[in-house]
Amino acid sequence: MAEAQIPVKVGVVLDMDAYGNMTFNCISAALTDFYATHDHYKTRLDLISRDSKGDVIGAAAAALDLLKNVQVQAIIGPMYSVQANFLISLGQRAEVPIITFSATSPSLSLLRSPYFIRAALNDSSQVGPIVAIVQAFGWREVVLIDEDNEFGEGIVPFMVDALGKAKVLVPYRSVIPPSATDDQIAAELYKLMTMQTRIFIVHMLNPLAARLFTKAKEIGMMSQDYAWITTDSVANDFNSMDPPSIMLGVIGVRPYFPKTKHLDDFRIRYKEIVQRTNPKSLTYDPNIYVLWAYDSAIALAMAAEEAGYKDLTYQVTKTSSNSTDLESFGVSLSGPNLTRALSNTTFVGLAGNFQLINGELQAPPYEIVNMVGSGASVIGYWTKENGIVSEPNFTSSSANAYYPTSKSNLGSTIWPGNKSSPPKGWVVPTNGKKLRVGVPVKVSFTEFVRVTWNSDNSTKVEGYCIDVFDAVMAALPYGVPYE
Known part of the structure; x- marks a missing residue:
């Protein structure tokens, strides 16, 4: 008679829109794939989903319910940095690991909670390749354009510091709220047009970025003399921009991960999941966040088995009759062991090597991509050890992360206005x-x-x-x- 499997309750806090449902289905698929080849495992993750409803309050309420009423042993989520702060504090209080695959703001690291596991990259890791691009073309001034929230502002101190070390000035920072109207976005872009700097670094989530570039094209800022560089929050979704022509000539950086048979097989599975979740949706390749979500589930399944099968309960302390929900949930007895096991879990996942150091996924090389007519084209790569290189055959070097590099290592590049030569980066200002x-x-x-x-x-x-x-x-x- 087969030995009974031990269920390990895991909460999943996502915005349950079309994208969130698709991501949840990918997490479920990861566990199905994993247990099919690890049927000897005694533990089985039992996923309990909650809708964070697109805001901070919804995410907090979902996590409270999972901790107090379900007594989960871990929580996967939330999706966004602005939702993560309170959940991290709740995880610390209940000693339950909070595993995010998409909350990337560097400010979250400042909370220093051992129960916060970032199975994604810290946004500060992409500062190096962006600064290297600016140096490669000899630009001396750039303008930062970021989203007005915790996600957007988290990267700013790291970016400004790195640019300063490279002797690149930031004369202006443009901050655009996610709730900005198209007219407000246009007004800010017109302000930028009056300045002499024509090099813009954009760090915002895809919905706002699509509106920004649409408006920039309408008013003539996707033309010669301009250069646009995006962080991976935009570059990861280059191929899903509709239409792609609104971003013709934009350069972006995004994590590089090796192409494997496992990944090719998952792409086929992913298309089936998307079509089943939202039949009217256009099907694209999975972005890096989907791959990290898949790998997060695998890592948690491995850690749950390693941590053992005892004490899958909470120790609940007595509270006064007028206690609030924030005081009335207990402490997970298995949380510390599960967190330690998760921190020591290593394997090769869909997104490359999965290895955590100080609770964060270690940064891989970055690829530098250029938006051309049909989508994104890879024009080079970047590593901390080697700077910009033309091929992904990375070797070690003692070079500093911010040393000047050469644009000759970049492939053929299309610039805004469908030009083949880079802009000089400035014009005579109209208001100077x-x-x-x-x-x-x-x-x-x-x-x-x-x-x-x-x-x-x-x-x-x-x-x-x-x-x-x-x-x-x-x-x-x-x-x-x-x-």
């Missing part, structure tokens, strides 16, 4: 004050400086010194209007 240059007026030796007056009382300044001055000003990596 002109530099006034005084020159001496001499009547004798005029080879160095010569001033003549025109009939309309304007002046004409010529001479060797003037030629040298004009050449120096033209060679600057930014525009300085002068007279």
